[in-house]
Amino acid sequence: MSFSGEPILDIRDASIFQEANTVLSNINLQVGKGEFVYLVGRTGSGKSSLLKTLYCDLPLRMGSIKITGFQIESIKRKDVPMLRRKLGIVFQDFQLLPDRTVAENIFFVMKATGWKDRAKMKSRMQELLMKVGLGAVSTKYPHQLSGGEQQRVVIARALVNEPTLLIADEPTGNLDPEVSDGIFKTFESINNSGTAILMATHDFKLIENYPKRTITCINGQLEDSAAVTA
Numbered sequence: 001m002s003f004s005g006e007p008i009l010d011i012r013d014a015s016i017f018q019e020a021n022t023v024l025s026n027i028n029l030q031v032g033k034g035e036f037v038y039l040v041g042r043t044g045s046g047k048s049s050l051l052k053t054l055y056c057d058l059p060l061r062m063g064s065i066k067i068t069g070f071q072i073e074s075i076k077r078k079d080v081p082m083l084r085r086k087l088g089i090v091f092q093d094f095q096l097l098p099d100r101t102v103a104e105n106i107f108f109v110m111k112a113t114g115w116k117d118r119a120k121m122k123s124r125m126q127e128l129l130m131k132v133g134l135g136a137v138s139t140k141y142p143h144q145l146s147g148g149e150q151q152r153v154v155i156a157r158a159l160v161n162e163p164t165l166l167i168a169d170e171p172t173g174n175l176d177p178e179v180s181d182g183i184f185k186t187f188e189s190i191n192n193s194g195t196a197i198l199m200a201t202h203d204f205k206l207i208e209n210y211p212k213r214t215i216t217c218i219n220g221q222l223e224d225s226a227a228v229t230a
């Protein structure tokens with residue numbers, strides 16, 4: 001694919017490993033600012049490993065990756081939190097702190113990323129909950145929310161620092177179809193306000209209903225729907 005500006009994600013001749021095994025070999029991928037891209041492939045094909053490499057949870061041992069301005073192959077350990085601040089990361093299992101309220105869960109990330117002004121934190125938190133379609137839930141604990149509501153809180157939390165790229169690994173994996181659809185629309189509205197989204201999913205119904213550029217992990221390679229149709 002070609003872009004008018006610099007891509008927000010630029011993978012060049014990278015290989016992705018899990019211990020001694022090569023999961024993906026010599027892959028190339030460019031994602032433009034504000035794009036919405038699905039990442040699909042059979043179980044074990046390497047989707048999560050690729051995403052983990054992007055946010056430095058797995059080391060990049062071969063090739064180069066530039067993401068939101070950071071060069072992964074040469075990134076210093078001290079810069080990893082800064083990279084993760086520029087990315088929003090959403091997983092399938094909601095990963096909220098169970099013993100803290102929704103507000104405290106969001107404040108926790110804010111404090112960890114340098115927010116100090118209590119009034120600003122509160123208003124940002126309320127703005128984010130509105131954005132993901134949640135009403136007055138800030139004083140509730142995760143167990144008092146449905147799975148879909150918890151996932152919305154996780155999305156709100158991922159948006160705290162206005163990421164330019166949101167990475168989502170099976171964000172609708174544990175949700176029933178109607179709830180998934182609502183969550184997906186939330187991602188779409190986030191994307192419409194300019195955030196690029198890279199979403200690993202098994203949810204082919206979603207892809208059928210909302211077709212977008214799709215990258216498939218297959219036989220250790222990436223297949224790009226855009227390359228097929230271009």
Ligand SMILES: Nc1ncnc2c1ncn2[C@@H]1O[C@H](COP(=O)(O)OP(=O)(O)OP(=O)(O)O)[C@@H](O)[C@H]1O
Pocket residue numbers: 018019023041042043044045046047048049050217
């Ligand atoms: N922590 C780990 N240690 C060793 N090998 C791993 C680890 N995690 C994954 N793998 C292996 O790496 C390969 C790719 O797994 P990965 O989780 O990236 O696939 P995936 O496409 O995300 O699968 P799924 O759709 O089931 O989530 C698989 O062969 C898997 O067994």
